[in-house]
Amino acid sequence: MADAREVWITGIGLLTCLGEGLDANWQRLHEPSTADTTSFAPYVVHRAVKVDFDKQIPKKGDQRQMENWQRMGVYAAGLALDSAGVKGNADLLSKMDMLVAAGAGERDTDVDLSILDGLRRTENREAYLNQRLLNDLRPTLFLAQLANLMAGNISIVHGVTGSSRTFMGEEAAGADSVRIAHARIAAGQSELVLVGGAYNAERWDILLPYALGRTLSHHKHTHVWERLAAAGGMELGSLAAFLVLEEKQHALDRGAKPIARLERIDSDYARRMPGAITGALERMWSDIAGKVRPETAAILSGATGIAAVTEEEHAFLARHPGLAVRASGTHLGHAPESQFPANIALAAAAIQRGKLYPACDNSGMERPMDPPLRQVVVTSVGHRRGECLALVEAVE
Amino acid sequence: MARTDHAGRPIIVVTGMGVVTSLGAGREDNWRKLTAGESGIREITRFSTEGMKTRIAGVIDFVPLQRQTSPDLSERLAEMATEEAISQSGIGSKGDFPGPLFMAVAPVELEWEQREALVRASGANDSLRYSDILRTAETGQFHNFYERFSFGSLADHVAGRFGTKGSPISLQTACASGATAIQLGVEAIRRGETDAALCVGTDGSVNRESLVRFSLLSALSTSNEPAYAASRPFSKNRDGFVMAEGAGVLVLENLEAARARGARILGVIDGCGEMADSFHRTRSSPDGKPIIGCMRKALNDAGLPPDEIDYINPHGTSTPENDKMEYLGVSAVFGERAHNIPISSNKSMIGHTLSAAGAIEAVFSLLTLEHQRLPPTINYDIPDPAIPLDVVPNKARDARVTHVLSNSFGFGGQNASLVMSREPR
Numbered sequence: 001m002a003d004a005r006e007v008w009i010t011g012i013g014l015l016t017c018l019g020e021g022l023d024a025n026w027q028r029l030h031e032p033s034t035a036d037t038t039s040f041a042p043y044v045v046h047r048a049v050k051v052d053f054d055k056q057i058p059k060k061g062d063q064r065q066m067e068n069w070q071r072m073g074v075y076a077a078g079l080a081l082d083s084a085g086v087k088g089n090a091d092l093l094s095k096m097d098m099l100v101a102a103g104a105g106e107r108d109t110d111v112d113l114s115i116l117d118g119l120r121r122t123e124n125r126e127a128y129l130n131q132r133l134l135n136d137l138r139p140t141l142f143l144a145q146l147a148n149l150m151a152g153n154i155s156i157v158h159g160v161t162g163s164s165r166t167f168m169g170e171e172a173a174g175a176d177s178v179r180i181a182h183a184r185i186a187a188g189q190s191e192l193v194l195v196g197g198a199y200n201a202e203r204w205d206i207l208l209p210y211a212l213g214r215t216l217s218h219h220k221h222t223h224v225w226e227r228l229a230a231a232g233g234m235e236l237g238s239l240a241a242f243l244v245l246e247e248k249q250h251a252l253d254r255g256a257k258p259i260a261r262l263e264r265i266d267s268d269y270a271r272r273m274p275g276a277i278t279g280a281l282e283r284m285w286s287d288i289a290g291k292v293r294p295e296t297a298a299i300l301s302g303a304t305g306i307a308a309v310t311e312e313e314h315a316f317l318a319r320h321p322g323l324a325v326r327a328s329g330t331h332l333g334h335a336p337e338s339q340f341p342a343n344i345a346l347a348a349a350a351i352q353r354g355k356l357y358p359a360c361d362n363s364g365m366e367r368p369m370d371p372p373l374r375q376v377v378v379t380s381v382g383h384r385r386g387e388c389l390a391l392v393e394a395v396e
Numbered sequence: 397m398a399r400t401d402h403a404g405r406p407i408i409v410v411t412g413m414g415v416v417t418s419l420g421a422g423r424e425d426n427w428r429k430l431t432a433g434e435s436g437i438r439e440i441t442r443f444s445t446e447g448m449k450t451r452i453a454g455v456i457d458f459v460p461l462q463r464q465t466s467p468d469l470s471e472r473l474a475e476m477a478t479e480e481a482i483s484q485s486g487i488g489s490k491g492d493f494p495g496p497l498f499m500a501v502a503p504v505e506l507e508w509e510q511r512e513a514l515v516r517a518s519g520a521n522d523s524l525r526y527s528d529i530l531r532t533a534e535t536g537q538f539h540n541f542y543e544r545f546s547f548g549s550l551a552d553h554v555a556g557r558f559g560t561k562g563s564p565i566s567l568q569t570a571c572a573s574g575a576t577a578i579q580l581g582v583e584a585i586r587r588g589e590t591d592a593a594l595c596v597g598t599d600g601s602v603n604r605e606s607l608v609r610f611s612l613l614s615a616l617s618t619s620n621e622p623a624y625a626a627s628r629p630f631s632k633n634r635d636g637f638v639m640a641e642g643a644g645v646l647v648l649e650n651l652e653a654a655r656a657r658g659a660r661i662l663g664v665i666d667g668c669g670e671m672a673d674s675f676h677r678t679r680s681s682p683d684g685k686p687i688i689g690c691m692r693k694a695l696n697d698a699g700l701p702p703d704e705i706d707y708i709n710p711h712g713t714s715t716p717e718n719d720k721m722e723y724l725g726v727s728a729v730f731g732e733r734a735h736n737i738p739i740s741s742n743k744s745m746i747g748h749t750l751s752a753a754g755a756i757e758a759v760f761s762l763l764t765l766e767h768q769r770l771p772p773t774i775n776y777d778i779p780d781p782a783i784p785l786d787v788v789p790n791k792a793r794d795a796r797v798t799h800v801l802s803n804s805f806g807f808g809g810q811n812a813s814l815v816m817s818r819e820p821r
Contacts (some may be wrong), residue, residue, distance in 0.1 A: 065677060098672070102568075103547060104503055104504065104505045104547070107505075109526055112511065113524055113525070113526060116511055116512065116515050116524055116529075117523065117524040119508075119512055119515075120515065120524075126443060126444035126446065127444065127446045127447065129508060129604065130444065130445070130446055130447045130448060130604065130608070131447050133604065133605060133608040134447060134448065134608055134611075134612075137605075137608060137609065137612060138612075139609075139612040139613055142609040142610075142612065142613060143613075143677050143678070143807070145503070146503060146568075146570065146807065146808065147503050147547075147568045148568050148569050148570050148806070148807070148808045148810060149677065149807070149808045151569075151672075151808060152672075152677055152807070152808025152809050152810070153677070153808075155672045155673065155674040155808075155809045156674050156675070156676070156677065156809070159674050160672070160674075161671060161672040161673065161674050161686065161809070162670075162671070162672070163670040163671070163672060164569065164670070164672040164808070164809065164810060165567060165569055165576055165580075166567060166568045166569055167565060167566060167567050167568075168501065168503070168504075168547035168548070168566045168567065168568050169546075169547045169548030169551060169552075169564075169565070169566035170546060170547060170548050172548055172563050172564075172565075172566075173547070173548070173566065175563070176563050176565055179563075180565075180580070183584075183587055183589065184583065184587075187586075187587040187588075189583055189586070189587065204526040204527075204530065205526075207530065208506070208529065208530060208533055209506070209541075209542060209545060209546065210542075211530045211533035211534050212533045212538050212539065212541045212542040212545075213539060213542030213543075214534060214536050214539070215542075267562065267563040268562065268563060269555060269561075269562055269563045269564060271556065382548075384543070384546060384548065384549075385548055385552050386548065386563060387563075388563070
């Protein structure tokens, strides 16, 4: 393999329940966590702050062609391009590569319910279903559902056209999109990449697959680690996160400042037998352990709160007691495809500020950490699959 | 012989191929029918098409399944084609493929049968509310839907079965997905991360709702009778694409590693190109710049001038828009030669296999190189005078083919092109 090139994070765009942009999010991490327990009761949902989409998606026509998960993603992508100072730079954007982690789009639940209701009464199921689908589905809704159309809309609205690849597959999609973006830059296959994802949790149809798996916690907002003592479960969160990753010299040449360096990232495929997750994390840890200086490092966890999987991550963390831990899901909720890019963003924010945000946990897992903070290890353990470990560092 | 390509990178070769389409399962069956000009398009019987303008597709009904859902079929097709590819390649050992999986999959979501099952089990009487469905979901009796309809499940199962290494990648770049899977594999080997990669494109998503959705976008042919004549790429009377199912798989290897284990080299992936289109969600930029740029990037990546390409496997969907734009793009890249390079669309026979198309057509491009025979564009009875191309009309023919360009263009401005050769240079 050729000598690996340095990969800098030169842009970040965040849209979460805490706010818009890195500063607003960072500030709110210093306040007690909250979540909405009524709008989607019995489920607990972290709802995104309202933003003026016009600021990043000027044409109403473009906004109408999208559903909210896409609007959020295109919005956060715009924030990231702004933050990297490449917005509107047609030359750079035409060479910029794009990797997007996306799920399925949003359905029209009123239409679905009305059809399901009618299906209970009809004599001729197939003819009825055909007729209703032909009459009731909006043609453009298809485009608002296709996974790759978030990337498509980013191309249209922001002009990113170097390349466009969309990964699906929940948490693994988020982690592997960042991993491959990093690998391409490190190996000289790319200079500048926009990578991230978006997830809109504020929909009944989006909650359904996770309800089928009985993976959602109910009624009360709780901190991630404290859920292990109860039944466990996820609180889903609306979350859009994009990063601009850039080769060091490319950034220097255009006078861009690094927020942090994405030093290493690795993902794994644990077969989810008991102990497999802990083993996978431990294996990935052994690859970066030599680089981590525990006195100035912390761990930012993407733990879901689902008991069986988070317990395994807990066991891994317990073996490395020297590092302070935070689980971002307490504040942000869990967003399958976009949690990992968001955690890379928060890790970079913490490094840029040289300190960790306050603990938000009564289980004993999270404890205060004295500055300075120079490194953050980011974990991802998907609700069903997808294990990943990354090391984000200060650029000295 | 060279061990690296023109840019000093590992040479990427193909050592295994597998394919399933509406024509049948396996390379031999497909190639025989493809070069005989047979069509796999037929009337849909999987569900009633009453009231629909389009009643045909390249459906695969010869694969037995326990449950007829799109992800079940997509996964099964991927498995069948992967079996064939790995078996031909002889790489690794059973259940132990020595490299990562890149798998193009159709979008996955609950289908009407599952929604109806939830409603039935809810016991809701009067007006139905979403909370009735969620309450039923929470009973856990439909836990299997959770795994089946999660996006990552298909690649996860294929990775588990064939023992690929690392986190399996599920990807979706619309109709370019299959080509993107190959591109990701090529890049991983070039980076030196692995000596082998399993690249899969699969699509078993001809279901009621997806047919309606493409139909509502006016993308589909409505020439239902006779079904075999519906897909008419480059013809004047073409009226849309025909949805189809299938899977294509390539085992990619670093040439050195393949030689070291004495593998038979089936072909070379010389280069990949990609360029996104920012013009419109479903239409190409009128100046064709993105598709022109995409083809040129692939040629540059391959280190080949356009003159060296002697066959094009086009996207060739049979939609009025695509075929016109593809002609514009090919003319710009190849100049006067555009009119003489044979360019034949597999989709005239197998329909548009969507997320699988790029991978299936890569397999067919490599078979074209292997057999030195060009499959035809069938149903070419009324040439479009605005598209003066040698489409290998209606009958296969022998030809000397050294380098092939294969195009895949999709909704959302996705464009990917591959350059393939018979032998390492």
